[in-house]
Amino acid sequence: MIGGMGVDISTVELALEAARLGGVGHISDAMVPTVIDRHFKTRYVKDKLKLYKANVTNLDDKSLVKFHLGELEEATRTHVRRAMDAKQGPGMVFINCMEKLTMNAPKETLKVRLNAALSAGIDGITLAAGLHLGSFGLMEEHPRFRDAKLGIIVSSLRALQLFLRKNGRTNRLPDYVVVEGPLAGGHLGFGMDWAEYDLATIVAEIQAWLKSENLDIPLIPAGGIFTGSDATAFLENGASAVQLATRFTVTRECGLPDPVKQEYFKADEEDIEVNGISPTGYPMRMIKSSPGIGAGTHPNCESFGYLLDANGKCAYIDAYNREVAAHPGEKKIKVMDKTCLCTHMRDFDIWTCGHYTYKLKDTSVKTADGDYQLLSAEHVFKDYQFSKDGKIALPA
Ligand SMILES: Cc1cc2nc3c(=O)[nH]c(=O)nc-3n(C[C@H](O)[C@H](O)[C@H](O)COP(=O)(O)O)c2cc1C
Numbered sequence: 032m033i034g035g036m037g038v039d040i041s042t043v044e045l046a047l048e049a050a051r052l053g054g055v056g057h058i059s060d061a062m063v064p065t066v067i068d069r070h071f072k073t074r075y076v077k078d079k080l081k082l083y084k085a086n087v088t089n090l091d092d093k094s095l096v097k098f099h100l101g102e103l104e105e106a107t108r109t110h111v112r113r114a115m116d117a118k119q120g121p122g123m124v125f126i127n128c129m130e131k132l133t134m135n136a137p138k139e140t141l142k143v144r145l146n147a148a149l150s151a152g153i154d155g156i157t158l159a160a161g162l163h164l165g166s167f168g169l170m171e172e173h174p175r176f177r178d179a180k181l182g183i184i185v186s187s188l189r190a191l192q193l194f195l196r197k198n199g200r201t202n203r204l205p206d207y208v209v210v211e212g213p214l215a216g217g218h219l220g221f222g223m224d225w226a227e228y229d230l231a232t233i234v235a236e237i238q239a240w241l242k243s244e245n246l247d248i249p250l251i252p253a254g255g256i257f258t259g260s261d262a263t264a265f266l267e268n269g270a271s272a273v274q275l276a277t278r279f280t281v282t283r284e285c286g287l288p289d290p291v292k293q294e295y296f297k298a299d300e301e302d303i304e305v306n307g308i309s310p311t312g313y314p315m316r317m318i319k320s321s322p323g324i325g326a327g328t329h330p331n332c333e334s335f336g337y338l339l340d341a342n343g344k345c346a347y348i349d350a351y352n353r354e355v356a357a358h359p360g361e362k363k364i365k366v367m368d369k370t371c372l373c374t375h376m377r378d379f380d381i382w383t384c385g386h387y388t389y390k391l392k393d394t395s396v397k398t399a400d401g402d403y404q405l406l407s408a409e410h411v412f413k414d415y416q417f418s419k420d421g422k423i424a425l426p427a
Contacts, residue, residue, distance in 0.1 A: 033408075034209075034253055034276040035127020035157060036217065036285075037061025038376045039069070041276070043114045045284040048408040050122035055272070057127045057157060058114050060144050062337055064098075064106040065377055071109065075102055076334050083333040090352050093332045094343030098134050104147040111151035123154035125180065130161025131218070131311045135339035142169040149173045155180030157209060160218055160313070162190060164197035171201045182207035184253070186220030186228075188237050195246075207249045209274050210234050214255030214386035216276050218313035225305060225314060230254050231268070238269055257387045259418035275415065277385030278394060282408040289405070291379050294318060296403040300389040308370045310338050310346035318382040323375030327354065327364040335373035347371050394423050 033049045035041050035057035046056025064075035080087075083096050114124045126148045134140035148156055149170065156179065158166050163183055170176050182205045185191045191208060212230025213221050221228055234252050241248060249271030256262050262273040279285055281292050298318050308324060309315040317324075330348050338345050350369035358364050375381040394411075395403045406426055414424045 032125075032209075032251060032272050032274045033057060033279055033412075034215075034274045035059040035125075035159060036276055036280070037127065037129065039066045039286040040280065040379075041127070042284060042286040043110075043117070045279060045282065045286070045408055046114055046124045047117055047119070048284055049412065050118050050124050051120035052409060052412050053121045054412060055123045055125055055155070057125050058110065060107060060110070060126050060128045060148065061132060062335065062373065062377060063110045063144075064102065065335065067106045067109050070113070073106075075106055078102075079336075080334045087333050090330065090348060090355075092343060093330075093336065093339055093345070093348065094135065096135060096332050096336050096339065096343065098136065098140055098336070100139060100143050103140060104143050107144050107147035108151040111148050111153050115152045115154075123180070125155035125157050125182075126153050127157050127159050128166075129159045130163050130166065131313070132160075132337045133340050134337055135341070135343050137341055138165070138169070141166065145170050146173050149175045149179055153179065155182065155206070158183040160184075160311070162193055162197075164193065167198040167201040167203060171203075176201075177203060180206040182209060182251075184209040184211050184220070185237075186211050186213075187233060188240055190220065191237060192240075204246070204248060207251055207271065208237070209251045209253050210237055211274075212252070212254035215253055216280075216316055216385035216388075217383050218309060218311060218315050219305065221314065223305065223307070223314055231265070234265065234268070234270065255386055257390060258421050258423060259415045260421045262415055273415075277388055278391070278411050278415075279408060280384065280388070281391050281395065281403070281406055282411055283405045284408045286379075288379055291382060292405060293402050294320070294382055295384060295388055296391050296395065298384070298388050298391070303384060303386065303388055308368065309372055310369050311372070312346065315381075315383055316386065318384055318388070321375075321380060321382040323370050323372075323378075323380035325365045325367045326370065326375065326380070327351070327366045328371040328374050330371055331374045335377065337373050394425070396425055 032055040037059035038061045049056030213225035213228045251272045252265045253274035347369040354364045
């Protein structure tokens with residue numbers, strides 16, 4: 032399974048390759064209206080900005096900046112259909128749906144996104160970035176609620192137990208559970224003490240508990256599984272599949288711009304950090320030279336606003352206001368402790384990555400100009416399937 036990578040890093044093209052090859056690919060439901068504007072020349076973002084233009088300079092209150100739910104539904108359907116209409120082969124395409132995209136109306140917007148994806152024919156939904164205690168309830172009226180594949184990402188047994196308890200009322204178990212360890216890319220379900228945790232230990236703990244409860248739910252470990260041999264070790268210990276992402280960030284089908292893919296190839300271990308700059312409150316792993324770190328961008332909530340909470344607040348706006356107040360009259364300010372994640376994920380300026388990104392240079396060959404050769408998703412997928420003894424096949 033190729034994991035979801037927002038905003039449009041795990042593209043439709045990448046997900047389709049996974050499905051064609053017999054795996055599961057993910058598209059992401061992060062900032063879909065923006066993504067659809069880019070692919071279809073629609074005007075969701077421009078229209079939203081136009082509607083709320085008068086509020087751009089109001090940095091104290093963003094509560095009136097709401098998403099139009101009909102447009103959100105339309106954009107999500109377009110995104111999912113684009114994948115499902117083109118799907119070939121025996122595999123499946125899922126969508127990664129992050130609860131932390133609270134969009135100034137958490138419940139309403141999540142409900143629209145989940146149900147629109149089901150209506151547009153998605154094979155499955157992976158609930159991510161959040162505990163999703165009410166998410167099954169938001170979909171239970173949908174005719175596909177019991178036949179689409181529904182799963183959740185957890186990083187601890189406790190999170191899974193909470194999810195099962197709170198969603199038990201719907202009489203439907205998840206079809207799979209992705210167990211994501213501390214070496215993954217994107218946001219982490221751990222604190223800054225992430226290095227004290229270990230994926231195999233968490234998987235074993237969850238596995239033992241499921242057995243003791245007589246629950247048969249496929250487990251899919253994720254985070255730091257870098258070779259086919261790493262994957263096999265998990266499968267031999269009872270996992271049903273593995274979820275992978277980092278190795279696919281340097282494939283042609285991945286949505287990162289090509290120069291950014293080279294940054295991933297060239298990163299060394301000391302160039303990667305886990306920091307607290309995401310306004311979501313979750314630690315996030317990224318390349319230290321990401322242009323979005325410290326950028327001091329004017330908040331763009333009228334255009335985006337995906338991280339505004341139920342009261343129209345975002346931790347980045349608070350940090351931005353504090354720096355503006357501390358540096359009166361300065362045109363360009365820096366905000367080091369938080370970033371405008373909507374703007375910078377959209378512009379591919381926060382280079383989030385998995386822990387082993389520094390090993391990507393060993394998965395390709397350097398060309399005469401000093402750049403690394405991009406890989407095909409098929410090459411990486413098959414390398415996971417067929418490589419042995421911890422080896423990695425280089426491209427032809
Ligand atoms: C660039 C990048 C972006 C990611 N974005 C998301 C995301 O939007 N939602 C999510 O649930 N996981 C996200 N992840 C986590 C992956 O889906 C996956 O579970 C994890 O990275 C697997 O570990 P690996 O990268 O070591 O293979 C992201 C990972 C990367 C590398």
